[in-house]
Amino acid sequence: MSNKNPSIAKGIDALAIWLFFLIAIIGILSIFAVEYRDGDNVVQNLMGLKKEYSKQLFYLGIYSILGVIILLTDSKIFTAMANLLYAFGIVLLLATFIPGVGRAVNGSHSWIALGGGFNLQPAEFCKIFTLLALAKYISRTETQFRNVKAQAIAAGIAVLPAMITIMQNETGLALVYFSLFIPMYREGLPPSILVIGFAFGVLAVMTLLLDKYILLVVLTGIAILAIILLRKQFKRNRRLLSGIIVSWVLASGISVFVVPYVFDNVLQEYQARRIYSLVGKDYQRHHAAGQATDEELKKRKAKVAQGSDYNVKQSKIAIGSGGLFGKGYLKGTQTRYDFVPEQSTDFIFCTIGEDFGFAGCAVLLGLYLLLLWHIVTIAERQRSVFSRVYAYGVASIIFFHMAVNVCMTIGLAPVIGIPLPLMSYGGSSLLTFSILIFIMIRLDADRHIILR
Numbered sequence: 001m002s003n004k005n006p007s008i009a010k011g012i013d014a015l016a017i018w019l020f021f022l023i024a025i026i027g028i029l030s031i032f033a034v035e036y037r038d039g040d041n042v043v044q045n046l047m048g049l050k051k052e053y054s055k056q057l058f059y060l061g062i063y064s065i066l067g068v069i070i071l072l073t074d075s076k077i078f079t080a081m082a083n084l085l086y087a088f089g090i091v092l093l094l095a096t097f098i099p100g101v102g103r104a105v106n107g108s109h110s111w112i113a114l115g116g117g118f119n120l121q122p123a124e125f126c127k128i129f130t131l132l133a134l135a136k137y138i139s140r141t142e143t144q145f146r147n148v149k150a151q152a153i154a155a156g157i158a159v160l161p162a163m164i165t166i167m168q169n170e171t172g173l174a175l176v177y178f179s180l181f182i183p184m185y186r187e188g189l190p191p192s193i194l195v196i197g198f199a200f201g202v203l204a205v206m207t208l209l210l211d212k213y214i215l216l217v218v219l220t221g222i223a224i225l226a227i228i229l230l231r232k233q234f235k236r237n238r239r240l241l242s243g244i245i246v247s248w249v250l251a252s253g254i255s256v257f258v259v260p261y262v263f264d265n266v267l268q269e270y271q272a273r274r275i276y277s278l279v280g281k282d283y284q285r286h287h288a289a290g291q292a293t294d295e296e297l298k299k300r301k302a303k304v305a306q307g308s309d310y311n312v313k314q315s316k317i318a319i320g321s322g323g324l325f326g327k328g329y330l331k332g333t334q335t336r337y338d339f340v341p342e343q344s345t346d347f348i349f350c351t352i353g354e355d356f357g358f359a360g361c362a363v364l365l366g367l368y369l370l371l372l373w374h375i376v377t378i379a380e381r382q383r384s385v386f387s388r389v390y391a392y393g394v395a396s397i398i399f400f401h402m403a404v405n406v407c408m409t410i411g412l413a414p415v416i417g418i419p420l421p422l423m424s425y426g427g428s429s430l431l432t433f434s435i436l437i438f439i440m441i442r443l444d445a446d447r448h449i450i451l452r
Contacts, residue, residue, distance in 0.1 A: 011447075015374055019374065024423070031052050032053040033355060036053075059430050067437075073442060082135065085133070089122065092112070096111065096112060110122070127436070131393040134184075137153065146188045158180040172416030179400040180393055183393045219252055311342065318332070319354065320353075321333075323358070331355065346409075346424065352364050353409075368402050394437065398421050402420065402421055404416070421433050
């Protein structure tokens, strides 16, 4: 009888589930540490869902049930429904622009109001649908992924929802989609794409450090020097000269036109300001700087000095005050008394830093690294291209969120609204990571089946 009705635990990766719940529970305890005040009736708050920690615990309970449902689901349904779910996700993203359906929160038009105080952020869920569609496309028998056309289509699958998300003023969430290029590299995307992306990043930083016209002169000098040094090779390789010229044109266009346009029209002002602060520059919009009077510029500069990096400064104070072993659970002052804005969401890592110090932060990061290492191990043992691409995508998304969020809290990255996986408060975020991980576990349980 047991052979006909196998246990749900058969083939299920227990370590992945334990790490999922362990990090999620640490997140709930951290949110509790932020909200708890002496004299609070914890039981009443839990029963009434009046606090964020009670809501997060409720979410975890509901999503655990959903996880069980996913584990009971035939894994073939994920390949069968991948394209349909992707189309549904794009429709949800576009629905946020419809008056009466979409809802603006903190300047972001990325929410759909569900009623009862609950909101849906399609950009979160669309990460799941995009990863499924990407895995489905790459795993097709007829897809020759080393072909440029196939690579362009795969990139388009990842970039389309990112572009729509940018239009919603959710630049941070949009960047997450670019982490899906990592599983593409695993499947054969050429390293030159990575070099181009790195070069764009270097150019962007240089544009912030130097005047764009000075940078143009520098780039021109580099191009001329390359032509002089490589002139003897032009006869053997006729494409070399045209390659240098094209590279100079692209680099000059990026530094003079693309980067300034992104900072003035794509990024929100507070995001651009924080990026400038990372390289020691004061941010002022280029057109405003040319039109404003000296007095207006002084006022603007004073305003920037007061509020530009307040969140990050308070975050670093909170983490630094924890020292080596922290002040102890529920004994933090910076995190418990609202000195750090968005404490339970974007800056939840500060609570660990203040309450448990460097040791606590190291343990938490160790748990994340263990989870990432285990997911990569799961990915490499798959016989199915679909399951391998999906697992690498899960690892990439989690790594991007973790790395950017932690760097945000310690001032190494601009604050772009990236939650810490499984820990930051938020139903949409927790649901997304829950579904991502449980689908991966379900696919891994069926790794002996070749899925297309």
